[in-house]
Amino acid sequence: MGVCCWGSRTNLLLLVLLCYAGVNHAASVSWNYAVIIDAGSTGSRVHVFRYYTASTTSPLPTVELPAAVHKTSPGLSAYAFDPKTAARSLLPLLKYAREQVPADQVPSTPVQLMATAGLRMLSNGSAEAIMAEVRSLLSGSGFEFSGADDARVLTGKEEGLWGWLAVNYATGALQAATLPPDIPPSSQVILGRKGNPGSSSSSSSSKPAAPLQGVVELGGASLQVTFAAKEQLPAGQAAGLALPRMGAGKLYSRSFDGLGLQAAMEQWSKQLAADSSSKRRDPCLPSGYAAASGLKGSSDWAACRSGVKALLPLSSSTSSSSSGKSSSSSCAFKRCGLAGSYLPSLDGAVFLGLDNLFYTASVLGLPTDRRISVNSLEAAAKKQCSLSWHAVKAQLAKQAGSSSSSSSKAQDEPYLLKLGSSGKEAVQPQLARCEGAAGKAGRQQQQQQQQGAG
DSSP, X not given: OEEXXXXXXXXXXXXXXXXXXXXXXXXXXXXXXEEEEEEOSSOEEEEEEEEEOOOSSOSSOEEEOOSOOEEESSOGGXXXXXHHHHHHTTHHHHHHHHHHSOGGGTXXXXXXXXXXXXXXXXXXXXXXXXXXXXXXXXXXXXXXXXXXXXXXXXXXXXXXXXXXXXXXHHTTHHHHHTSOTTSOTTOEEEEOOXXXXXXXXXOOEEEEOOOOOEEEEEOSSEEEEEEEOSSOOOTTOBOSOOBTTBOTTOEEEEEEETOSHHHHHHHHHHHHHHOGGGTTEETTSOBTOBOTTSOEEOOOHHHHHHHHHTTSOOEEETTSOOTTOOOSEEESSSSBOGGGOBOOOOTTOEEEEEEHHHXXXXXXXXXXXXXXXXXXXXXXXXXHHTOBHHHHHHHHHHHHSOGGGOOOOGGGOOOXXXXXXXXXXXXXXXXEOXXXXXXXXXXXXXXXXXXXXX
């Protein structure tokens, strides 16, 4: 199994592709716009896409990926007791979006907001109160807003599916998978970027059709795993999507709320606070580091890895003789993932790692533009977790270009994610909180690059 890492949150791109692909603009080819607000657990981001549809062979439009993404923090879920303020936190995003869209096209440009695990994990009453205020705000934004369906909380499976679709659109694999059966699979697919649609000056490029790739997305509050399996999945286990070149019943998509980066950090902190035998030591923090809570780091990779692994809802199969392996749940399948879920075979699978997987790989000095193995990721994590706080501060100062960024506050204690494997048939995300402030600095650098002038 191989892993590649991408940093940008493109997982809502396909909301544009699928929601508006049915609109045929071939008669008058010109740029159209769509505003998508990704309301995540740690913040809300606005993506302003330009797209056009002029192809006679593919139902998918040609989309220009935005050069910048504008973000506000915290996420909507932070305003659980103040829904009006939650909605008003989106005002800077709407202002930014209006600046990107020609004034005469604002009324015909759709705006959608899709919330993820941050709101999924709130009580239904709190989440719906926030969404009601958000819908009211968007209806008066000047953009085209059709109602409740244009501002809603995605299910975990939908979130994973959008991420998979977006990644495979960007690589050209989705375009190839939607080609009619009478077109050879080796055909060139168009990757639209910039330029006037349909003109010879357009810099849209073509490339050979790429294979479909899996996606592992580690957000703040949840983890999504989506990929096209080689086997037919058991009844009820497949996502409800079939492409012309990928039969029904083969697309696996699972979401695990509570296993995102920030959620895992909180769970780990609570476990240490409740453990009287911890002796005020956190094996996942660097030695020489003292947190505001009073915990002191010990740079103990083995203890950290073992302790955090215990947080995962691992499963064992009740249909195989896997006795002796610890688990917190059971499943009725031959191969089991987290929380009793079915897990298809991963032999030969290649995944793209998004969000916090990308930030972790960046901090560890691993390449993010090509495939890396699980073993190399684990080796780099082990090396990082053996560093003292003095070494981590020096590393942070070098990466950030200034020692002023090295903070020893408790909120600067992010986890390091190691995507491990147990044999060839299982993927276990294992979180090891051991890189001090370096991981946060890596995320901040990426966010600043995405925001650009915005």
